[in-house]
Amino acid sequence: MLALLAITPLMRYAVARYAAPAEVGSRSGCDACGSPISLDRPWPALGPIARCHGCGTRVGAPSGTVELAAVAALAALLLTRPPAAELAAAAWWLAFAIPLVFVDLAVHRLPDRLTWPAAAGTWLLLGVAALTGAGAAPWWRATAAGLGLALFFAVTTLLLGARGFGIGDAKLAVSAGALLGWYGWSLLVVGLLLALVLSGLVALALLISGRARWSSHLPFGPYLVLGTLGALLLVW
Incomplete structure (x- = not known):
């Protein structure tokens, strides 16, 4: 690690x-x-x-800041010690999720050159975990969860436009949803709720302080990453 x-x-x-x-x-x-x-x-x-x-x-x-985020992620992995194959999948995801957080905070975008490798590598490493003992069921569930969460985000974008999630969020949701879905549908819901609550609290604080308006667009990627990691810490 x-x-x-x-x-x-x-x-x-x-x-x-x-x-x-x-x-x-x-x-x-x-x-x-x-x-x-x-x-x-x-x-x-x-x-x-x-x-x-x-x-x-x-x-x-x-x-x-990047180094501090990497140290915090490393500490979480070392303290919780998930199984080796799942650890590899989480480490791969974090290697892309950390820079995605900083990019989204800076320019409100999640580039394909980071979201797609995160999704592909996470999915493949979870496949290795399935082949080395976990079985096919959690891998199929992870696949369905990643695609389902991404579809949910994409639909909000189509229906709500700028008021919904961005397409970049939908692409990041493929890998985040797969990691959460590996451990069960309930953890997928927990991770999404954590992300929504965190983003809501920050948005409320920004509104009260006058640093944002109701029409302001706030990046959701950092909260999706934090919500995913927070939910995973509950099961590791």
């Missing part, structure tokens, strides 16, 4: 690259001076201090 910490530069790279407006798509350099940001020259931009090597401007997520 120390690999989760070892890949924090990759997580930072994902945040720096994809935390850009939809019309830009992705960035390859510092916004201030244009110095390239790449994996063959990762420091200091992709390290904990997260500063451009050319001008010193902050790049991507605030200093130390």
Whole structure:
């Protein structure tokens, strides 16, 4: 699981690259001076201090935050110690979910290049867990749960437009729903409720403080990740 910490530069790279407006798509350099940001020259931009090597401007997520999130995720996995194959699936999901949280908070989007690998890898690793002892039933349930939760999110987008969940949320729901559904339908409901309650409480606090309006669009991806992780901690 120390690999989760070892890949924090990759997580930072994902945040720096994809935390850009939809019309830009992705960035390859510092916004201030244009110095390239790449994996063959990762420091200091992709390290904990997260500063451009050319001008010193902050790049991507605030200093130390990605690393702190990775440490917290690692601690949760090590303390709860789920079975090895399920642990691998959760670690894979978190490796993508952590940068997705930072991207969604920054630009309110969940890019396909992170959501789809998260879904595919989680689904395949849960398949390994099924083959190595858990059996086919939880894997089929996980598959149905992931697709069902994604469909629910997508339908709200079609019916409610900007007031519903985004299509990116639906794509993230494939992997989150699969992880939750592996342990049962009730945990899927618990995870979704936790996400909704967390997002509602934060929205209420922002409204009361005047930092948001009723018409404001708030990202849901971070709450889906937290709700999923919180529900999983109940069964590990």
